[in-house]
Amino acid sequence: MNRSRWLAVALLSLSLGLLSGCGSTPKGDEAGADGADGKGVGRLGGSSANLNDPSRAGSGAGGYRFDVNVEPEHRIYFDYNSALINDRSAQVLAHNAGWILAHGPKGTITIEGHCDERGTREFNLALGQQRADAAVRFLVAQGMPANRLKAVSFGKEKPLVPSHDDSAWSKNRRVEITLR
Amino acid sequence: MMEEMTMTATRQGPPARLRWTTVFLLMAGLLWGSLPAWGGVRIDISKGGLTPLPIAVPAFVNLGGDGQVATSGVMGSQIAEVVTADLERSGLFRPISRSAFLQMPDSLWKSGPQFRDWRIIGAEAVVTGAARQEGDQVVVDFFLYDVFQGALIGKGKRFTASQRNWRHVAHRVADEIYTRLTGETGYFTSRIAYVSQKGESKRLIMMDQDSANPVELTHGEHLVLTPRFSPDGDNLFHISYSTGAPRIFRMDLISGSTSQQGEYPGLNSAPAWAPDGKRMALTLSMDGNPEIYVKDVGVGQPVRLTNHAAIDTSPSWSPDGRRIVFNSDRAGSPQLYVMGAGGGEPRRITFEGNYNAAPAWSPRGDLIAFVHGGGGRFRIAVVTPEGKNMRVLTDSWMDESPTWSPNGRVILFSRQQGSRSQLYSIDLTGYNERLVPVGGDAEGSDPSWSPLIR
Structure with missing residues (x-):
């Protein structure tokens, strides 16, 4: 219920143009190599990105404007076979952390890791866990209490887009911040 | 559950040595190590070259309480149909159409084969059998003959089981025929567990290897994944999201009870029974990254076997329990590695293709089946535990989850x-x-x- 409310608000936000840019998805890049763009945060959480201070939201290099009165987009996306958090995802996560700390509900927040359908069930379960764990580490680094965050992998079990092409896959390789 | 005995009273003859040019050569060539040298990756889908053995499986006769052939009853005919279907499905046999038979089942049972009648229609082996009821039991006798030698192959055999397990008796007969004509253990008395999906809901189903007798083990309340039969076939590991996160459960198939196999932070997945049925390998992310651990089934602390920042998962034991093959992307892409069952330095065994995963060690020990990804396709392949003679078996786009027949002959996926x-x-x-x-x-x-169910 909460989750659908989040989604509704996020969609509303998009429609109002408050979140310009954040709803766009990465290209269906199958390069697969970690850090192919030379930027971002490694799998191990060894953060090297310059994080935006949520209090100075709106100054991000990506032109991501953050309005503390509106929920941020609650999904981030990944390259194929990668758990790397790229710059845009880092911004989204940082803004989520800021929003949750300032306005969010109390209690546990589930960080769901998802994959596209390619590859095996078990490898994708592990990859989804890596994606969720990477997001959790990032959120903790942003000041979120670790004991409020729970990383859960769904592997390739719950695609966001149920088709079988690059466009669908790019949206299915994701982490979702959910309230349960 | 079932009794069997060797029949010596009637029609015993010296075991015949067959000259099966088809089945025997196939077995000798492919099962005992002298694999043809295919060079590198090659799709082996040249379907020609295999000549299945022509066999006649007439309806078994039904016997009355007096031991005489009864004119009514369907059990004998049903048993022959199950046997025929098993043999045909194996690809190693070509059951001859019953409409071609010259000798009728009654005569066949009473007088034995008129071998000339079976030679004429091209049968190389012929089966005779009879079924009768004893209380709530079904008793099945059968004999197997070499048509060209005009002699019995092995002895007659009797199987007894409760009426409701009559299909099991038929599969036992098929296993016997398979074993006698190929020299390998059969696999028809086995089961398949799988995940059934209807709409959004997934449930565990168990059925016989010929798709009969399906039983619903879970009922769709929770997401379930990756069932794994125990080495004795009585238990099933699987993943369930009943707690909201992936957790490993063991289902006792005899009692129906289910118990969780530990509760560790993060990912709990990829349960793999050790061949002794007492230990298990599994994947946990509690130390910060998906790694492979070993623990006792039911109790005990997990002992970590791998230690790498990459994903390590999908362990599968060698049948002697001394080695484990697993999946890791430590070299940048998912590949297969073999390590000792106590850990140690893993040795990479796949080098072709950018996605080699889901290894399943053959019960025979000589091959590892896996998912071979390359060119945007995922196909089933086999390779030796030393990383030699990789062969891609299937030719589709998205094949996965290979699992071996109990005799290591057939791969289900x-x-x-x-x-x-x-x-x-x-x-x-x-x-x-x-x-x-x-x-x-x-x-x-x-x-x-599953393993063989006896």
């Missing part, structure tokens, strides 16, 4: 075509690919092939 996933089997030679029906409009995935 799931195939996604479009949005739909189904179960298929294929001989380890790459011949005889078959759809394994799961009934109705349900989808099938995540198969696990």
Whole structure:
């Protein structure tokens, strides 16, 4: 219920143009190599990105404007076979952390890791866990209490887009911040 | 559950040595190590070259309480149909159409084969059998003959089981025929567990290897994945999201009870029974990253075997319990590695293709089946534990979850075509690919092939 409310608000936000840019998805890049763009945060959480201070939201290099009165987009996306958090995802996560700390509900927040359908069930379960764990580490680094965050992998079990092409896959390789 | 005995009273003859040019050569050539030298990656789908053995399986006669052939009854005919279907599905036999038979079942049972009648229609082996009821038991006798030698192959054999397990008796007969004519253990008395999907809901189903007798083990309340039969066939590991996160459960198939195998932070997945049935390998992320651990089934602390920042998962034990093959992307892409069952430095065994995963060590020990990804396709392949003689067996887009028949001859897997996933089997030679029906409009995935059920 909460989750659908989040989604509704996020969609509303998009429609109002408050979140310009954040709803766009990465290209269906199958390069697969970690850090192919030379930027971002490694799998191990060894953060090297310059994080935006949520209090100075709106100054991000990506032109991501953050309005503390509106929920941020609650999904981030990944390259194929990668758990790397790229710059845009880092911004989204940082803004989520800021929003949750300032306005969010109390209690546990589930960080769901998802994959596209390619590859095996078990490898994708592990990859989804890596994606969720990477997001959790990032959120903790942003000041979120670790004991409020729970990383859960769904592997390739719950695609966001149920088709079988690059466009669908790019949206299915994701982490979702959910309230349960 | 079932009794068997060797019949010596009647029609015993010296075991015949057959000159099976087809089955025997196939077995000798492919099962005992002298694999033809295919160079590198090659799809072995040349379906020619295999000549299945022509065999006649007439309806078994039904015997009355007086031991005489009864004029009514369907059991004998049903048993012969199950036997015929088993043999045909293996790809190693070509059952001859019953309409071609010259000698009728009654005469065949009473007088033995008129071998000339069977030679004429091209049968190389002929089966005779009889079924009768004893209380709530069904008793089945059968004999197998070499048509050209005009002699029995082995002794007659009797199987007894409760009426409701009559299909099991038929599978025992098929196993005997298979064993006597190929020299290998049969696999027809085995089961398949898999994940059935209808709409959004997934449930565990167990059925006989010929798709009969399906039983629903879970009922769709929670997401379930990857069933795995224990080495004795009495237990099933699987993943359930009943707690909201992936957790490993053991289902006791005899009692129906289910118990969780520990509760560790993060990912709990990829349960793999050790051959002794007492230990298990599994994947946990509690130390910060998906790694492979070993623990005792039911109790005990997990002992970590791998230590790498990459993903390590999908362990599978060698049949002697001394080695574990697993999946890791430590070299940048998912590949297969073999390590000792106590850990140690893993040795990479796959080098071709950018995605080699889901290894399943053959019960025979000589091959590892796995998912071979390359060129945007995922196919079933085999390789030796030393990383030699890789062969790609299937030719589709998205095949996964290979699991071996109990005799290490056939690989069962799931195939996604479009949005739909189904179960298929294929001989380890790459011949005889078959759809394994799961009934109705349900989808099938995540198969696990049981050991022999006796």
